[in-house]
Amino acid sequence: MVQQVTSGIKISVVTNFEGTFYKNYKIHFAFGYNVTIENQSKDTVQLNNRRWTILDALNTVETVSGEGVIGLKPVLKHGESHTYSSGCLLTSPFGAMKGYYSMVNFTTTKKFNVAIPTFKLSAPFAIN
Incomplete structure (x- = not known):
């Protein structure tokens, strides 16, 4: 598991x-x-958009962005959490993803970005 905190998120x-x-x-x-x-x-916050950078071991880079997460x-009020599942396809057995969520703080009405930490993707049979 990888974790990161940005602006209290x-x-x-x-x-x-x-x-x-x-x-x-x-x-694939x-x-x-x-x-x-x-x-x-x-404060209460809302996730509005996402942006992902997907990398694979063949130096292929794909950028994905859009509204929300899985529709x-x-x-989220103080102390609340949201969990979701998703996936991606690579043309190599190794890769990584990173990105950020664009959010808004309902108290201050300010928009801010929350970093999604880089996480590795690896097929277990390919690990040495």
Whole structure:
């Protein structure tokens, strides 16, 4: 598990390898990840957007951005958390992801970014 706190918002990520499959005559490695967003600040906040950078061992970089997470824009009061699961496909057995969530503080109405710590993706059979 990797964790990081930015502006009182704690992000925790746990990853897992889901398996391999062929798509368009290429092997793909499927990874899942669970993210917990915990509001440790004294204010109420809302997650509005996300931006991910996905890297693989073949130096392929993909950027993904959009509204909310899995179709939701969670509002978190002090002490509340939101957990969701998602995944990605790589064309190599190793990679990493990092990014940030764009949030708004309901008390101050200020927008701010919360770092998603870099987490590694690795197929267990490929680990030495």
